[in-house]
Amino acid sequence: MASPNNSLTNSDKANMKKWRVFLVPLFARSHLTPLADFAGLLLANHPDIELTMVVTPDNTKFANGSALHPVQILTYPCPPISPQSAEPSVIDKAFHMARQGVEQLLQQHKPDAVIADVMFPWITAIAADLKIPCILFSVLSTFSMLVLDCFQKMRVRPALLDHVTVLGLPGPEIRMPVLELPSFVLEDNSVEKVHKSGLDAFGIVVNTCRGIELEYCDEFEKTQARRAYFVGPVTVSYPMYQRSIIERGGEVEGESENSCLRWLDTKNERSVVLVSFGSLCAFKSAQLHELAMGLEESRQNFLWVVKDADQSGEWIPEGWEERIADRGFVVRGWAPQLAILAHAAIGAFVMQCGWNSIQEATAAGVPMLTWPLAYEQFINEKLVVDVIGCAARLWEGGKRSTRETEKELVPRT
Template sequence: MHLYGSIGHRSASQGQTGAETLDAARPSLPPVALHAECPAVSMVTTRDDGDTATASDAGAGRRLRVFFLPSFARGHLIPQTDLACLMAAARPGEVEATMVVTPANAALIAPTVARAAAAGHAVRVLRHPFPDVGLGDGVECLATAPAQDAWRVYRAMELVQTSHESLLREHRPDAIVSDVPFWWTTVVAAELGVPRLTFHPVGVFPQLAMNNLFKMRADIIRMSSAPGTVVSVPSLPGKEITIPVSELPSFLVQDDHLSKSWEQIKAFQLAGFGVIVNTFVDLELPYCEEFSRVDARRAYFVGPLAQPSCSTVHRGGDSDVDCLSWLSTKPSRSVVFVCFGSWAHFSATQSRELALGLEASNQPFLWVVRSDASQWAPEGWEQRVAGRGMVVRGWAPQVAVLGHPSVGAFLTHCGWNSVLEAASAGVPVLTWPLVFEQFINERLVTGVAAFGARVWEGGTRGERAGEAETAVPAVAIARAVAGFMERGAQRDGVEASARDLAGRARAAVGENGSSWRDIHRLIDDLVQARASGLPEERPIKA
């Protein structure tokens, strides 16, 4: 999902500023079993004077206070919360992590903050108002906004600048970790004399590809008028990567807000202290090495932040837990999990083709559809597939589902979180990218890491109107799903690759693994920066 910049400039009133609440995000939740490997967090209690008290106040002044500023999308909010919890758990008593979020987004992460309160790790929530952009009460992220109002969420990401700057100057944290579109935090951090790190929920492979393609943007625009034009990604290590112009992100093909702000965003990223990426080195070699060389002063590869061993059915919102019980009635590795993220909006025509394709595949499936989806299946379809298929409306516990032994394949839009979670769980992937960098992620899945295959090879794909086929037909979906689940050389190959990646992901986050080391290196670097002052910063070139 792209959140590098706003996609709209329509009028919206300025958001409120100055009103904030420190709280412990303590909902009434059923007990959740904890795994020993899971990052744990503590509750903090709110005093009458607005200060917070943790499980132990001893030495609280010596804690490294890190503020985390996620953008307004679950795919960014959830992994950044995982990161905050992980840093607090890595050094209990040394790190205090604060999530700076709006009220409705605070509710989404409350279960994650609450689930390991007894561990005594210092994680807290600092709430600020969501900017007034004409959305309904409680609509504060892309997952809950109607498709036609997505631009309002992007507009809110611009208007929140004033609130962010005010809160950071008031609370003066020791370090700031902020999402990509909040480039202005680099300026505030420099003013406060503290490190600012960019958090990337998207892997380094797509980032490098987009960076390098942006340098040849003029050539891409010139070639875009010729149907079927394919470009090779320049200066990318490893095997050659080619992609049709129709599958490139729109900012590379036409002028928009992101095309105008891309260089500015990258300049502020490079001027900052460093970059944190939700990936692990073994998934993206040699791209991590190249990224460290060209795109960050310091690079920390800390993923996968969501491991199946520490999943919770309430991570990221209220989930349908019945689907896990349903999965337990199915044979091992037999179910196709179908989910296109929290933001995708399929047309009614495409949804019906997908429904018919899943029916015709004759494979067990678990399909997640948006809660606001309508006319998504033909009449009588649910009755015909009853028992073999299950539909979840709204939010599903994806990490828990992918970790279930009955899941044998994942039909996905190739959002980075989904790619990473599938690799971590060792689940082979069927790719159906929809927007932005997802077509680039697909190349990593199918061509580089080789733990997946495309759903459809038969038509033009892309995110821009008029360039893509109107719908992927049911017969193609049925053929791809059934073929992917059959035993054979292709299936054996992707399963072997998926199992290998799962083992490497576990090793990365285990003690002395690459991601484990980078988390501790990150904390050490921030502690040293606080003690000795920031090293000379690169000049910011807006």
Template sequence: MKETIVLYPTPAMGHLVSIVELSKLILHHYPHQFSVTILLTTGLLDTPATTSYTNRISQTHPSIVFHRFPPLCNPPSLEPTPNYSLTAIAFEFIRLNNPNVLQALQTISETSIIRAFIIDFFCTSALHVASNLSIPTYYFFTSGAAALAAFLYFPTIHAQTTQSFKGLATTDLHFPGLPPIRASRLPEPVLDRADKAYLDFLYFTAHLPKAKGIIVNTFELLEPTAIKAVTSGLCVPDAPTPPVYYIGPLIADPDDRTGEGGHAGAHECLSWLDTQPSQSVVFLCFGSQGTFSVAQMKEIASGLEKSGQRFLWVVRSPPVEDHIKHFFEPENPDLDLLLPEGFLARIKGRGLVVKSWAPQVEVLNHDSVGGFVTHCGWNSVLEAVCAGVPMVAWPLYAEQHMNKAVLVEDLKLAMPIEQSEDGFVSSAEVETRLRALMASSEGKESRQRSREMKEKAWVAWSDGGSSLVAFSKLTEIWRQG
């Protein structure tokens, strides 16, 4: 029988891209030993962007097989309640797909030996499904070692208080291997103990040590402090920490996402960058779900204009009350309504605003780009690191505040944006940070450190590099069965 690796991602774009890159890595090194199948839910979490992406991967990488589950007969309601948020609904949707996971694993096992089942952190509910079939199950952690350290330690933090973290706004929490994190800056699912999502998150983190191993998209020279904390057992004080394999950086292949969603701005922005001086442009992009109010966008625009810096800014539509519509429907932001009157005319030549999406990897690697204002999503962080581009850290959601703390305080690869408690940033702060990044001695030092880290990223996957060694150890286990 042939041998196969089965992967099960959360179908959000950032998680899906990372799983695909891991699949490509496995097939690149073992094209004749392993086949790869990626399990995908159908329904609630599908978006035009993810559907377009998986269709493109199927065409360009036919050796990656997508196994789509049938739709659920009774999917959860999309109407959130005070104690049942949209996040909790998404977690419930994934849990309700467990029978589909079981059916898929049993079907695949009829013709193949499953050497490993690799699940996303948010797919933890499938862990016992594979365990009952005696299939070795691993986590693929799509963020970095700092977030892993915090998540492993979260059950300990949970036991230290009975209050909701959103009520501990000024309290600093201490996770092994991380700078102090303000309680209110934790990922949204854990802020309110009354929300079902909190219990789900606690369940996920408590089960991390129960896997055969944890695969992490980072590399040792990028996050040595957090990795040391995990390795020494500080993050799971009452149980053994499973083997952890740091095999990053895995970043998106630009060819797989070119023209995502049909956005014409992709080629426009690259052509515009060709006309700009070397290292002169600040790139502002906040991920597939990073949105701002109209008031915040106007502040950003004002700060950009006053800074005098050249810039490329990706603008998404502001959030609306109908969160479901915003998440699932293609957007077409009206720049004339969202930006200050006359802004586009005044910055013409010095700045460019594109709608919704830009080819981020290609932009970051363009010679004209000298800085990156980012939400600190882990894929974006790795893409900037691999391009050697210094960052301004503007976290918005999920574990991004943790990533910011490490980037700013430990690695000094980023400058912080100062945010009010509700996350708002003034135009003066935008202006100050952009000037500091592009024209100060501190920015120059950050740029030099970023170039040095870029070299370390490539060393990780060279002969004898830490990521190649870790990947070889992992796959040797699979090959031995």
């Protein structure tokens, strides 16, 4: 008897029902972009699936610009989130509306699986009730998640301690000032909720790799998830990277995104310092003014990315743009950071220690100068400065905090 023919024709494949997967990123663009990149990896390896990104209305255009691959878009009501509007009441309202909106969409569409940001810990219970397999996606380093979990369990109280030591982790001893811990570790049980959600989910996909975080990936796999998948850095891993390095995210307001790259072409190798503090943290005008003066006084070539939120122009010192014209370039709004870091003219990166930026700089081989501002950024700084040794700390010995203050504007180094 002839053996059965198990091969599928193109017609058979076309008629097969695609496996529908919902992707649910946090509202911040630093969370949306890696999940969009992961979508590219999924489609490259599993073209038989159908992906839908579930985003806020404010992020629809950005989601379309980031996803250089065929994905559908669904939205749920949510207030716009920006550095200026990121008051606790606005954030709480956004999380509440996200939960309601996402739950309604899952009930309505009944996807075959959902992959959601780890910062939405309620998603695992909702998916379980609807009998939808759920995987969490984390844009945080395994190191920071382990440290946060440790501090949450220790019930750190700022009134009682100035510094706290991380217990039970591999590698060198980690000791941190309490003022550098994220407020959510000190004020609520959100880390505990994320930890429980991670154990309830089918597994956790983490945007990291063992090449950067080997021993911490091993520890995370043992203690934080039923299954752990380390897939990063996704921004430079998926097949459309060479095209996306320029095209992703849109255009710089008022000029082509290529203009900063053309300016870099005029500079010597490793002669330019990239200065960028990510999309989430806003500076006061007085701080921007002092930073502008410091960059001028440094007498170094620099490329400075100024966010949409900081574009009022009130901070620009008189005559400053004319004085720095030959050795400074200011990008207003979005910048093609991957392409900038890959350029031979870049010699260092002054950055806020967001995990996406750390991985992009590491992949490009660019040394980092760390200036953390908020969230888990001070913890990431410990990893790259004290554990890996691929970065140097700015403002060494100065008093720093995740809490906003105007007592000192900008450190003089």
